[in-house]
Amino acid sequence: MESDSSTKFSPSKLNTYQDCPRRYRYRYVEKIKRGTQTVEAFLGTCVHTAFEKLYEQIGHGKLPPLEEILRAFEDEWSAGWSPDIEIKDRSYAPEDWKELGRECVKIYYDGHKPFDENRTVAVEKRVGFELMVDGAPYRIEGFVDRLALGKDGAFEIHDYKTGKTLPPQSDADSDWQLAIYDLAVRRDWPDTKAVRLIWHYVRHGKSLVSTRTPEQLAALEGEIAALIRTIKQDHEFAPHKTALCDWCEYRDLCPLFAHGEKVASMSFEALKKDDGVRLVDQMSAAESKRKELRDKLREIERDEDALRDSLIRYAEQHGVSAVAGLEGEVSITEKDEYHFPTKTSSPEALEALERELRASPLWKEVSHLDAKRLLDGYKRKEWPEALLKLAEDAVSRYAKRVKEKTVRFKRKKEIDED
Ligand code: SF4
Numbered sequence: 001m002e003s004d005s006s007t008k009f010s011p012s013k014l015n016t017y018q019d020c021p022r023r024y025r026y027r028y029v030e031k032i033k034r035g036t037q038t039v040e041a042f043l044g045t046c047v048h049t050a051f052e053k054l055y056e057q058i059g060h061g062k063l064p065p066l067e068e069i070l071r072a073f074e075d076e077w078s079a080g081w082s083p084d085i086e087i088k089d090r091s092y093a094p095e096d097w098k099e100l101g102r103e104c105v106k107i108y109y110d111g112h113k114p115f116d117e118n119r120t121v122a123v124e125k126r127v128g129f130e131l132m133v134d135g136a137p138y139r140i141e142g143f144v145d146r147l148a149l150g151k152d153g154a155f156e157i158h159d160y161k162t163g164k165t166l167p168p169q170s171d172a173d174s175d176w177q178l179a180i181y182d183l184a185v186r187r188d189w190p191d192t193k194a195v196r197l198i199w200h201y202v203r204h205g206k207s208l209v210s211t212r213t214p215e216q217l218a219a220l221e222g223e224i225a226a227l228i229r230t231i232k233q234d235h236e237f238a239p240h241k242t243a244l245c246d247w248c249e250y251r252d253l254c255p256l257f258a259h260g261e262k263v264a265s266m267s268f269e270a271l272k273k274d275d276g277v278r279l280v281d282q283m284s285a286a287e288s289k290r291k292e293l294r295d296k297l298r299e300i301e302r303d304e305d306a307l308r309d310s311l312i313r314y315a316e317q318h319g320v321s322a323v324a325g326l327e328g329e330v331s332i333t334e335k336d337e338y339h340f341p342t343k344t345s346s347p348e349a350l351e352a353l354e355r356e357l358r359a360s361p362l363w364k365e366v367s368h369l370d371a372k373r374l375l376d377g378y379k380r381k382e383w384p385e386a387l388l389k390l391a392e393d394a395v396s397r398y399a400k401r402v403k404e405k406t407v408r409f410k411r412k413k414e415i416d417e418d
Contacts, residue, residue: 004029004231010142011177014224017231019244025237026250034249039087039094042080043101044162047202048124048145049076050105051160055120055146066109073105074098088246104162104202111205118148118156127184133225133232140224144181154194157181161201172199172208179212179220186217226385283409375399 006013006028017024026032050073057064077098087094128141146158157178178197186192199208212220239256251257259276271277311323315332322331341349357363377383378391410418 002029003233003235006231007137008139008141009224009228010140011180012142014227015177017227019242020240020248021231021234021237022239022254023248023250024231026253029237032250032253035084036249037085038247039085039097040163042085043097043104044160046073046076046080046101047104047162048160049073051108051146052123054109054115055123058115059120063114066106069109070102070105073101077101100203101162107205108160108200108202118150121147121149121155123147127181127188129184129187131221131224131228133228138228140180141184142177142181147185150196152194154196155185155189155192156196156198157185159197159199161199162203163201164203166201166204166206167208169208169210172197172210175199175210176220176223178210179217180224182212183217183220222385230381280409283407284411287409287411 004025013024013028016027050069053072054064054069081094085094087097122144123146125144125147126141127144127147128139131138131140144157145160148156148158150156159178175197178199182195182197185195195211197210197212200206201208239254241256245251245254245257248254248257252261263271263274263277266274311330312332315321315323321333322329341347341353343350357366374391374394378388378395381388383391
């Protein structure tokens with residue numbers, strides 16, 4: 001697989017890679033277009049259009065009545081609605097979704113009327129900046145739903161959310177989409193003193209506000225650069241299964257879901273002829289057999305434990321350490337066992353023991369390399385950049401990379417629970 005040749009990145013493009021490199025590959029590297037749109041996305045577009053109209057008129061010194069803004073929403077809905085728009089949860093009809101959109105517009109309008117908390121600079125404004133990564137220039141850009149100036153002179157970056165989840169403040173404080181726009185605004189207007197990031201969760205009538213310090217913004221530039229570097233080095237674009245897969249438009253191509261999608265649309269006759277279906281059914285039978293045998297083995301082990309106890313008692317009562325039978329002999333021996341504290345049984349004691357040994361010359365005799373930990377840290381990229389570089393260097397020079405396939409069977413019930 002070729003690497004990505006992009007020189008332009010938006011926050012949503014970067015987010016797509018973070019959520020799933022394979023989806024990123026389909027969308028931005030192979031540029032596979034999909035006509036499908038979810039009702040959630042369509043509703044969001046219609047609400048955004050209504051707010052665009054609202055602030056356009058306010059910019060001209062006119063306060064449009066709520067009915068006019070609701071009409072703008074409905075016009076956009078009627079013009080764009082198509083039966084191809086995907087509604088996953090069938091308990092809600094298109095009319096229910098439309099009503100929800102109307103409600104979003106109403107909640108926002110009533111909550112912010114007469115819209116004099118700030119002055120709108122632009123709606124749907126493209127903002128961006130250049131970022132150098134390993135000596136090459138990249139353009140980072142996106143669209144701000146609404147850019148405004150607050151009464152205190154601070155820039156405000158407003159974003160409208162129509163989703164059903166109201167995230168905690170900590171999500172707003174760590175979000176990087178609006179923080180990227182913050183960087184862009186400061187580049188375009190270098191005399192900017194302060195920038196507020198504001199998310200309007202219009203279903204809930206609640207706004208979250210956050211700000212970034214200069215140190216956080218500098219760190220963010222470093223994070224973006226590191227992510228671009230990772231994308232550029234990626235040749236595999238491995239699929240990453242998460243709850244977002246339910247909304248992915250590439251399930252029919254994704255190696256994790258393509259066969260399942262094909263099977264879901266097959267007739268019973270076609271199912272019987274499909275080799276994949278046949279093999280999985282055989283695997284299911286083998287798994288059931290294995291479970292049966294494992295249960296049997298556990299039963300045998302329980303019987304053995306009981307017999308062991310009885311034999312120990314017998315040997316003690318008769319003062320012997322070997323008991324003879326027709327088929328053989330059982331010997332009973334005794335030896336000292338040492339049980340050290342463990343992470344689960346006694347974490348403080350374990351920590352104290354490790355502290356003491358680390359400080360003693362004995363440490364180099366009893367400590368050993370934790371290769372699994374090294375590899376986990378390297379793969380999850382969970383360490384600071386300097387440590388990560390050391391880990392990358394050690395892995396690249398000492399670890400032999402081989403492709404190994406594992407086959408794991410899951411019952412439908414487990415898949416649904418996932
Ligand atoms: S279905 Fe999931 S794993 Fe597959 S490409 Fe889409 S998001 Fe990635």
